[in-house]
Amino acid sequence: AQSVTQLDSQVPVFEEAPVELRCNYSSSVSVYLFWYVQYPNQGLQLLLKYLSGSTLVKGINGFEAEFNKSQTSFHLRKPSVHISDTAEYFCAVSEGLGGGKLIFGQGTELSVKP
Amino acid sequence: DVKVTQSSRYLVKRTGEKVFLECVQDMDHENMFWYRQDPGLGLRLIYFSYDVKMKEKGDIPEGYSVSREKKERFSLILESASTNQTSMYLCASTTIGQGVREQYFGPGTRLTVT
Numbered sequence: 001a002q003s004v005t006q007l008d009s010q011v012p013v014f015e016e017a018p019v020e021l022r023c024n025y026s027s028s029v030s031v032y033l034f035w036y037v038q039y040p041n042q043g044l045q046l047l048l049k050y051l052s053g054s055t056l057v058k059g060i061n062g063f064e065a066e067f068n069k070s071q072t073s074f075h076l077r078k079p080s081v082h083i084s085d086t087a088e089y090f091c092a093v094s095e096g097l098g099g100g101k102l103i104f105g106q107g108t109e110l111s112v113k114p
Numbered sequence: 115d116v117k118v119t120q121s122s123r124y125l126v127k128r129t130g131e132k133v134f135l136e137c138v139q140d141m142d143h144e145n146m147f148w149y150r151q152d153p154g155l156g157l158r159l160i161y162f163s164y165d166v167k168m169k170e171k172g173d174i175p176e177g178y179s180v181s182r183e184k185k186e187r188f189s190l191i192l193e194s195a196s197t198n199q200t201s202m203y204l205c206a207s208t209t210i211g212q213g214v215r216e217q218y219f220g221p222g223t224r225l226t227v228t
Contacts, residue, residue, distance in 0.1 A: 009154065034216060043118070043204060043219035044157075090156060100145050100208040101172075102217060104157040 002027045004093050006105035014113050015083055021076040021108045023091030033074040034092040034102065035065055044090065050074065061085070086112045117141070118220035120205055126226045133192040135223050137205030144210050146188035147217065148172075148180060151202040163188055164210075195227045 007022040025031060032051050036044040048059025055067040065076045074091060088109050092102040121136035139146065145164050149157040149172075159172030161180040169180050177199060181189045188207075192199055202224050206217040 004156075006156075036219075041123075041222075043221045044206075044217075045219070046216045049216055100210055100215060100217065101147075101159065101162065104149075106154055106156040 002031075002093055002103045004091055004103050004105035006089075006091055006108050008108050009106065010109045010111065012111045012113060013081055016080045018079050019077065019081050019085075019110065021089050021091075021110065023074045023076065023105055025072050025074065025091075025093045027072070027093060032094045033065075033067060034094070035059065035063070035074070035076050036090045036092060037061075038088045038090065038107075040087070047076070047089070081110070081112045083112050083114060085110060118205055118207055118218050120203075120220040120223050122223050123221060124224050124226075126228065127192075127195050128228055129196060131192075131195050131227075133195050133225065133227075135190040135192075135203055135205075135225070137188045137190070137207075137220055138186055139188075139205075139207040139218070140186065141207060141209070141218065142185065143207035143218075144185075145208050146182065147206045147208075148178075148188065148190045149204045149206065150174070151204055151222070157204065160190065195225075197227050199225065200227045201225060 003026045005024045013019050034049045035047040038044050048057045050057045050067045058064045063078050088107045091105040118139045147162040148160045163169045163182040179191045204222045205220040208217045
């Protein structure tokens with residue numbers, strides 16, 4: 001069965017510092033990978049997705065992620081964070097079949113301090 | 115713009131009450147999902163539907179049922195609410211045309227059962 005592990009439950013960081021949020025998945029078949037962001041009291045919004053092609057994926061708000069098949073990872077990065085990036089971030093995987101179902105990680109709370 | 119709406123942002127119910135959570139999408143999506151979100155557990159799939167009147171259990175269906183009478187509307191029903199169903203409930207939808215697509219989320223309903 002698929003699973004997704006987000007290695008850090010909380011990541012505190014100072015404004016303008018770089019950040020990496022880590023995500024590992026387990027699957028024996030081809031996967032499709034997503035990062036979502038949830039701002040306080042809101043639903044989830046898609047940040048970026050990897051379906052195929054280039055392993056470096058760029059998303060909204062200056063975020064990017066790299067798909068690493070050998071390490072089964074899909075880490076999210078941003079070179080310089082802002083206060084407004086404070087939110088919870090979720091990594092998710094889909095095997096493609098099964099009607100678009102996603103398996104989510106536990107979430108990482110990113111806290112950006114001035 | 116894609117839109118998924120949920121009938122209530124906040125709901126307080128008593129133990130034993132029957133609770134209805136409504137979700138409507140305006141994108142003509144085939145697939146709709148109900149998740150619950152709890153701290154440290156991420157999003158867990160309760161039920162999903164891939165067509166009108168079609169449904170499939172997710173990972174935690176116990177204590178819940180669903181209804182999909184029209185393509186745009188997907189309802190989650192708590193037959194007899196219990197305190198352990200206090201949670202954030204998120205609805206999502208996706209299209210299955212042309213391969214894997216991201217899910218679009220509603221703003222969530224925070225349900226408290228007292």
